[in-house]
Amino acid sequence: MLNKTCKIYFSFFSFLSFNLFLISLFLIISEKSLIIEFYLLNLSNFTVNFLIFIDWMSTLFMSFVLFISSMVIFYSSEYMKDEMYISRFIYLIILFVISMMMMILSPNLVSILLGWDGLGLISYILVIYYQNFKSFNAGLLTALTNRIGDVALLMSISLFLEYGSWNFSSFLEFYNLKENMGLTLIFIMIAAFTKSAQIPFSSWLPAAMAAPTPVSSLVHSSTLVTAGVYLLIRFSTGFSENTMKVILIFSLLTMFMSGLGANFEFDLKKIIALSTLSQLGMMISTLALGSYDLAFFHLLIHALFKALLFMCAGSIIHNFNNCQDIRFMGGVSKLMPLTSVYFNICNLSLCGLPFLSGFYSKDLIIESFSMLNMNMYVYIIFYLSMGLTVCYSFRLLMYTFFMDFNFISLNSIGDKSEVMLKSMGILISLVIFSGTILSWLIFPIPMFIYLPFKMKILILWLIFFGIWIGCETSKFGLSYELLSLKNYNLSSFNSNMWNLPLISLSMNLYPLSVGKKLYTSFDQGWLEYYGSQKLLESFTYSSKFFQLLSKNHLKIYCLISVVWFFFFFFVDT
């Protein structure tokens, strides 16, 4: 039996999502956008207004977010069935969706900050939903990294005062032509990097996998992490060429690092998280090269197949009694055929198999990227990362679905959970068809791409190479020498995300320890002694003295007359 709260919000969100999709269709066709302004407070010439910006991009994004969240709520009704506080869980997801709406619809930095902070806070609460030490550590890492982004956004708000308004969308392009907005937009870039987990803020995303799987499916794959990309898209007209280059380098590095890391990882959810990181890097690098509509296109499609990928992973984890290690798995395709089909379709879509949704966005991105005149470093990293995506996907497929069964013999693994399968079944149709539909909608005029044959075929070669390497790395034989053990230092470096967790920890640790020292020695030490305590002491002392003076004692009169006597005596002389 479905939980009542789940049922209500599933139907409400689906309904809203469908309507928003229709509105976005209307806005695409009519090429209109709408700004609604609410006056919240009006005191003489001081006004506080709240803006809502509705264009095809925001409505389409919102419809996708709502659709995925409705499916996730439906899915959670079975996945989280045994939880005592499932309603609390659902309400948290709803709060999360509301924060997301706030962020998507705002053209104003202050209201974006409200949504942004809401996302950070609720994602923290969702990460620590399971109350064990792993979750607490992961939650703290998530929250503290996201705080850096919040502070960056606050700084940019204060710098935006210089331009007279926080409604950036109306004047961003104008100011960018007139003067340098460098520092302001660098803060926006930092904020987006923390949310989208780009280098050097990447370590929180794999750690956040301590959250329940439906949360990973909604928050850590399709919505929260794309908030940073969305922010960059909204500000894309303002960035200077040099900032774009910095963004490109960092995003490419993230893409490469996470692709490599996923090949050395054994946790099912972490592999998918690293894959998300790699795709985010790809979106941001596309954005940095100037095609923000392509980045948005990939963002939407990625949201769909990654949400489903996590749902399938959740279903597998559920069946394996919370076991997430792929070394325990194997042969799942025989035991859970339907889930395996869904999982494989998503994985192939991620690799860009022709006519699945991922193909439409990735192929366009790669080919339009190939047409640019970029330097060799960018080309090599980009293409290698594409190959690595295929490599870890096939490694995961081989490990989980096709190799020998490696779990305990007493088990009850199977496609039994009806509700979970239904929600995944609805999503799979979109994973297959949304690429075509969206490419017709967003790019009604086909892009003209001209490439030499070798360039055109290069990506195909890399994909086949990736498949071969992926299958080889998952193979085991008696004569097989374990390369990862042989090159221990290299593989351990790659599996630890190039030691980024250590850097993030020290990044957080250093200000925290300085803060502690300041607090103990300054706030509670010197300031307390010479500040509040000393003030109190001196006031008490002086008031006591004046009280004594005002008591009209004879000896005080005598003392005063003596003082006056001496005073006049010295003045006269």
Add this chain to the structure above:
Amino acid sequence: MANLPTGLISHTRKVQSLYKKALRSLENWYDRREVYRYYAVLMRKRFDDNACITDMRVAKELISKGEQELRSTAHWHPRKFPDSPGGVAYGREVPLPDWVLDYWHPLEKAQYPEYFARREQRKKEFVKLWEKQYGPSSGTPH
């Protein structure tokens, strides 16, 4: 923390412990059963070859070398069962300790009179049993 070395550990136990850790480490690297078995047999051979060493200086050095090798080949992501310490789901579901019920408000307790009456009775019986076994309690609270 649970395994703090509080006493002397014999050489045999050190070797046994090293052997077990080595097998666990192999399990982390070679996750297919038949491959693991092959390498486990090779590992066993390495231990068996040195089983008859009677010179303690040599034996000690061998152990320290073995421990060094174990450390330098430790897997970055050891295989753990989800509910075991260090596993992903360890401590996820916290069973409430029994004494929480003692801190219920009397109004809350009043909703289950039969249960709490029997609970009080059983507590008394338990104290009696305990005192019978270990002698009278000092009466001072902890």
